[in-house]
Amino acid sequence: MGNRLSGKVVVVTGGNRGIGRAIAERLADEEAMVVVGDLFDERSPPVSVERLAFMCLDVTKETSVRAFVDEVLQKFGRIDVLVNNAGIIVHKSIDEQTVEDWDRLMAVNLRGPFLMAKYVAPEMRRVGLGTIVNIGSVEGFMVNPWHTAYAATKAGVHGLTLGLSVDLGPDGIRCNTVCPGWIETDLNRSYVELHPDRSLVERELAQLHPVGRIGSPKEIANAVLWLASDESSFVSGEMIAVDGARTKKISLPSILDGDYRAKLTKP
Template structure:
């Protein structure tokens, strides 16, 4: 247990699994009271910081739900210091197969949700004269996987939202930043890998895409969020911080030229 967030009340949307769960647990382990906002409640029986976690039902696509959620958090805990907009969804469809309903749903969860959460949380942060918002964006806000047109558009929008909030809210003592995860070992990504018969080859090649020689863990994203939520980053606002093992920094090369590099990474993985 640490004390970097003692006395703070944090909200983590979509905090019942994966990256969101790691964020909630990490903030709680630094002595914050963490309110998980999600559509369903999961048990956190294996979390040592269970007593620091609370659950309040939340649908980030519904403005009335967000308003009621913020009111309940304030009624129960009296303040809101940290907002982590983590809830998000993805669809895998080409532009030909995407429907307007697909597009609107992804926009509602990934972009409208963070906007509305900020809209209703900011007045409370302004009242106490301080606060920090951490949005979970993606490296797909500036590079894109196939069939992710809508998802990439929402994450690029989150990055723009971050810039606007940082500029507008800075005079109120409120900071806003975005963490942009790369390939992280979550249940969702493991399910994607398991679609392929040769799982070990897929995992090995995914690791080789990253100069550090491996994919990331949810806790590594959570640690970046913790830093941004704490006073250790008190002069950092309006930033997009990639947590991707330098994947987005490596220029693609023809396979024959890249082979020596891949061999070195394979040795690191053994």
């Protein structure tokens, strides 16, 4: 608990669960008033938490984004921090992907952050200060099989971050991206649980990361907090990987990687 965001109004899209919820709660812990924009239904009703407000938002629709921003401003008077977290993924080969799959991913993962920035930036410009944090992915740098469309959207988010940091910098608005690696979310956990040897999958996932384990949503939230706070006041236009150095390790054949690991662990 702290007060690094005391008095600030923060918007987190897709913040009702997973990484987004961890971000929303962590920023609220720092005394921000956090507005969670998400699609709510009977299966995912908002759970009341102090300093969190919930409003319906469809980031793919311009009318929804405009109405959402207007409502936030009407209720809270300003928006200091925007966290573009809402996103989806499709696991399909290029042959299996449909145009509808492609368009849906582009709409949520790329058009959404664009629309949110478009309508929030004027309000940040009005007060001469603001921070946008996009949630990208290490798949903007490297790609898992069957993730062509997803990787394309995240590379687009990285490009959007660069453009916003240059265009909005003179207005006192910073923009950065956090790029998560493999994080222990409900979605990722469900993939692991489908495998007959869950413990083997968990060990091999951990071994992909030089730090020896996978990450937690709270660790992504901590990175977002730093970028949202004044502690990062001269940081803009950056893609910050939070991945336990996974993207920094050159792949080796498993037999050589095993020999190398054994040498490191010898007493």
